[in-house]
Amino acid sequence: MANALDEAVETAEPKSDAPSSPVEEGAVVAPTPPSVANEAVAPNEAVTPKPAPNGAGKGFNSTGIPIPDRNTAPADAANHPAATLKNRYLIFPSMPLIDLDTPTASAYSVEDRREPGRHLFALICTPGLPTRTRTMVDLRSQTVNGLIPLVDFGPVYWSPLGQSCQVVIFERPLGGRFLxxxxxxxxxxxxxxxxxxxxxxxxxxxxxxxxxxxxxxxxxxxxxxxxxxxxxxxxxxxxxxxxxxxxxxxxxxxxxxxxxxxxxxxxxxxxxxxxxxxxxxxxxxxxxxxxxxxxxxxxxxxxxxxxxxxxxxxxxxxxxxxxxxxxxxxxxxxxxxxxxxxxxxxxSGQKKTPIQRRGVSKPKTTYKFANHDHLTPRTIAYSFSKNIAEAAKAIKSGKLELWLRQSLSQPETADSIASTMAMTKVHEGSPDGADDILVTKICMRLDPQAPIRYKGFTFMPDGFGAAMAIEYLRKGNLQIPGEILARDLLGYWFACQSPVTPDLSAMDRSFLALRNFAKINEIGFGLERCLYELNRSLPCQSPLLQQSYVDHIEEMLPALDVASEHIDKRSRPVDKHVAAFIATHFKFDIQPHLKALSDPREETSLIGMLSLFALMQWRLSKTPLYGLSSWMGGLLQPAIGTYHSRATRRTIEQEIPALVRQGSLPELFDLIDNADRRGKDNSDFKNAQIEFARAESEIQSFIGADIDQEKIALQTGERFTAVVGVILGMISVTVIIFVKSM
Amino acid sequence: MVKHSNLSPEQLEERRRRGRSNLTWILVVGTFLLVIAAPTMIVLFFGMLPTLVASIIDRSDQKSATFCVGAINFIGVFPYILDLWFDLNSIDAALNFVTDLFAMLVMYSAAAFGWLLFMTMPTVVASFVTVLQQRKVAQLRGEQKTLIEEWGAEVAALVEIERTEQREQHMEDGVSGMAYKNNG
Missing domain, CATH: 1.10.510.10 (Transferase(Phosphotransferase) domain 1)
Structure with a gap:
């Protein structure tokens, strides 16, 4: 089996100039609310004061306190009617509430149909950005004093963006922002x-x-x-x-x-x-x-x-x-x-033991790197991660090891750096021996608590999932996260931690499981599976579901049913994202279905896909899926071809339209892969093969290449004549005896 | 004439051994019959001489010619044997029959008729058999065509496999034959 991670690594091209974070680049590729594309840049740049044309930042520029811009433009009410959440909350695209915008979500007015006077507002989340759905569930079910009350949430079709988005409804703060x-x-x-x-x-x-x-x-x-x-x-x-x-x-x-x-x-x-x-x-x-x-x-x-x-x-x-x-x-x-x-x-006025002021232990000499005299390994690691090529040279020169031993008196760190260098040298020429890997590992040794820093992809292990999702949002691929898993940099980070807490051990184990998923280069596994395992609330990123928001498994089949209306019916309703999403969220055992789905033979793969969808409809949805059934029905020709009998094939082809009209995938699956029918087809086919071989054998006995047909016929004639002669003789003898005895 | 070139030396030896055994039995039984029924045996021997000749000439396994000529020849001989059995059953009477030109003419004519039958009838029967075989082959081909229409070309997989195996076997035999030839 091919290793997806290795493939990812083989295709990886080192990007020394890779941006350090998606937010810093502001390169959110998915459609975003009018304000979000700009605001997504804000957080990390926010130390520098920014002008706030018409928002909450007004008047605070001189303070240097980071406050994001807010400039959501209202949508045309005629073209963008109110969206409805759960048939209760009306959200008006034409009525933005700029003052309540967040850096990544735009605020709009909301009307509660059941309680018309209620003061609410909605935040439209950036499509593709992972949201904290579990936290939403917790906060919806219980009120937390001191936190803005969350009323409800869910996906709605947001016409200004032309796609479905997560919407979160809050009670409106009547006093406005603190600022x-x-x-x-x-x-x-x-x-x-x-x-x-x-x-x-x-x-x-x-x-x-x-x-x-x-x-x-x-x-x-x-x-x-x-x-x-x-x-x-x-x-x-x-x-x-x-x-x-x-x-x-x-x-x-x-x-x-x-x-x-x-x-x-x-x-x-x-x-x-x-x-x-x-x-x-x-x-x-x-x-x-x-x-x-x-x-x-x-x-x-x-x-x-x-x-x-x-x-x-x-x-x-x-x-x-x-x-x-x-x-x-x-x-x-x-x-x-x-x-x-x-x-x-x-x-309450009680005194607490003051925290001891412990200054950073000063080295005997500073360590000069990138025009800066460093005092701590932490700043050296941070600086290394920004200058990979220079850092690799500096590490390989051995001066860092010497500085750690002599100036900082940290022989353990120096030893660990020496062993890391030795291991990298062993792998020289392979991806494990690349400068990026060396610098990343050395940075972890120098500053174990710091995030993992690899090719500008910088994350804390508990933020790997979100970072992966944003990376996919920005670049449309998971190459760098794939390399991180393949090179087991997460495992290296955990190995650098001391002491190892139970939380860290649990996280390490979960990443080990993910690495195993990533190694399997089959549909339903790979890096896409890791993406959804780590981001359980992330909606399915499949291009098939571009206009839908599918973050629960129950919504998958209805969304595909809707998608069938505007998608080329020759394409398949399953891609890597759909399969990975289903594998992550569907609680029933679908390993055999995924195995069949990954089969290189088209007919087996199609039957695997149909069986998976049939199981899902049977377990999750009782509503008919006319569009999806029709889509699947049109793709099933190769699967029908697995039956040997032409008559059976014709029967199935004639029955498909009726089942499509019922919208039932289990029925369709039963038609295509009925065990009795298939068993009968197989046994009948074997009998037909035997019958054919028997006929051929008989034919060959008459007209075989090594058979002299005339000679055999003549021999038959001779035998026949001999029999006739004998019979004639016997009759004659009987007659003669009879005549003589008269 | 039947060729024995395709028989192995062991098979030929076995055949010879069986032939000797049969001859022994014939001699024993013949001697016994000669002792207890000498007149009948004399008439039979001289009357059935064409059959003996046919048996010598006919080298086929089935001995069709022998049976055909023998059966018809016996029709010619049997009335004289009956005369012996119903009248005077003596060696003189038997010798009278075998020296009677008319009686011998009857016996040998019967044998000749047997030969005539054997010369003409197989060809006619063979023509019928050939026509019947052709009809059978056409019928079987039709059945195969129906099977292919219903099950597709893969229904012939077993036949194809068998043919492939035969070809491979043939190739192997050819190669080993060549090797044997080269070594020999």
Whole structure:
């Protein structure tokens, strides 16, 4: 069996200039809401203030606080009528709510048919962007105080985009955005109010989320709202329309996750939310972003070398009572970072043991790389990942190993780097020995907590799924994720971790299973299977379902039924994405069906496809599928040809139209692959073969090549004559005896 | 004449051995019959001489000519044997019959008729047989055509396989034959 991973690697061309993250490039390829294409760029560039022509960013440019643009244009009401969700909520494309837009989703007015006066708004998610459907389910079923209430969600056909999208409906915050309260005054809250107005409501919300084991991962200053008109009830905004951390400007993310590309920041934990809360606290206390002028690289280098608190607040005047809470919330060590209990303890006036200030151990000499004198392995790793060719040279020169031993006194790290280099040398000339792999592995050794960085694809392991989905959205292929799985870089990352927690072990095992999926180069497996296994809420990306939004297995057959109306009927209704999606979401055993589907023989593959769809319709959908049945019926000629009997074939061909009119795939399958009929066909065919051979044998006995037909006929005549003579003799003897005895 | 070139030496030896055994039995039985029924045996011997000749001439396995000539020849001989049995059953009477020109003419004419029958009838019968075979072949071909129309050309797979095997066997035999020839 061919190895899909190896194939992926063989076809891979190293791209040293590959963009570091899709968000940074802003190259979202799928159709996006009018505002999204621009806004998708925003998060990682957001440290630089941007003009906000008509949105929430108005008036805050001078603060340097990252606030995205919002400029959704209203759609023409005549051409774009209201979309309906679950026959209850009317969403109006002609009535955008720009103030409620998020970086990747546009807001529109909603009317509830059952409760007409209800204040709601809808967020239209970017098609193809993975959403947090599980979180939506949790938040819909239970109210979380301090979080904007999620009312409902689901896919609708969104006419401005010409395709179906995920829509999430929220209760409308009557007091608007938190930032709107500061339009006519400086964006600043004093040290006496900040606890009660900001930390208290938000930490309660985080505490509630923590109890549900749901990290928010979208806590930023422009994602805070007032639910009431009096602006007393502060809540966190939505967190479900994009992958965790995807919309966050880099400054809000803890150092490890900030180094990853936006899509690869990972699911995270509530302590990552507390870090973001700490950043909001700094902004509001100071009234500006103290790191506004720093580039992304400078910010990361600063955080790595001095620590986040020192980097952001080192040169600022922080009120004494807030130093310890901010230091706790902004701690770069996740273990010693404050949790919600610690914040509540502080808010209630209790003192907490101050965090020990531990500076980064200074090396005896700096390590010069890329015109920068590095003090820590972490910044070296970050810099290496940006300059692969130079990094490979530097590593191979042996100076890094020497510096680690002599200047930093880290012989273990130096040894691990030496062994990694030796292993790479063994694989020289093969993909495992490439510079990209060497640098990626060395970076993991230098900074084990940092994300995996390979060819600009930078992600935390718990963000691999989302990163993969965005990569597919951008490039239309999964080449780099495929190479990562093939080279087992995830396994290497887990091997670098110490100590190994149960969570890490579980994640490692799940990636091992994925690697096995990726190795199988058959339909229903491969990298597409990995994509859907890692992104359970990702809608099926098949081009066949371009206009539909299929994120549940129950929706697959009806969507294909609809797709049959406008798709070339000569194409098959199953491609790699459809099969992988079904294999991921369909709970019944379909291995035999997938095996048949992957068969190189067309007829077996068609029967496998029909049996799979028949099983799905039988298990999931009782409604007739006229379009899909017709589509399948038109493709089945090679499968019908598997019957030997021409009469049986004609019978089946005559019966197909009637079954297509019933819209029943199980009936169609039963017609095509009925066990009794097939058994009878096979046995009759064998009998016919035997009959044919018998006839041939008989013919050959008469006219065979080595047979003298005339001679045989003559011999027969001679035998016949002899018999006649004998009979004549016997009769004559009898007559003579009779005559003599008379 | 039947050719024995296709028989192996073992088979030829077996045939010779069986022939000797038969001759022994014939001599034993003949001697016995000569002792107990000498007149009958004399008439039979001289009357059936054409059959003996036919038996010597006829080298086919089936001995069709022998049976045909013998059966008709016996019709000519049998009335005189009956005369012996019903009248005077002595050697003199038997010698009278074999020296009677008319009696011998009857016996040998019967044998000649037998020969005539054997010379003419097989050809006529062979013509009938050939026509019947051709009709049978046409009927079988028709059946095969019907099978192919119903089941497709693959219905002949077994026949094709058999032919292929035969061809391969033929090739192998040819190759081993060549090798044997070259080595020999």
């Amino acid at each position: 709107d309260a500061f339009i006519d005054k400086p964006l600043k809250i004093n040290e006496y109010d900040i606890g009660k107005r900001i930390f208290e409501p938000l930490s309660k919300a985080l505490s509630a989320l923590s109890s549900l084991d749901l990290p928010h991962r979208a806590i930023r200053i422009d994602n805070l709202f007032y639910m009431d008109k009096d602006r007393t009830e502060l809540v966190l905004g939505e967190c479900v329309t994009s992958p965790p951390g995807y919309d966050q400007p880099q400054i809000y993310e803890p150092l490890e996750r900030a180094m990853a590309m936006a899509a690869g920041r990972g699911y995270g934990h509530v302590i990552d939310d507390i870090y973001a809360l700490g950043v909001i606290g700094v902004f509001l206390l100071l009234g500006y972003n103290p790191a506004a002028k720093a580039s992304n690289e400078e910010l990361i280098a600063g955080k790595a070398e001095w620590g986040t608190y020192q980097c952001l607040c080192g040169n600022e005047r922080i009120p004494l009572p807030l130093i310890e809470p901010l230091r706790g919330m902004l701690s770069d060590d996740a273990k010693e970072r404050w949790d919600t209990a610690a914040i509540e303890q502080w808010l």
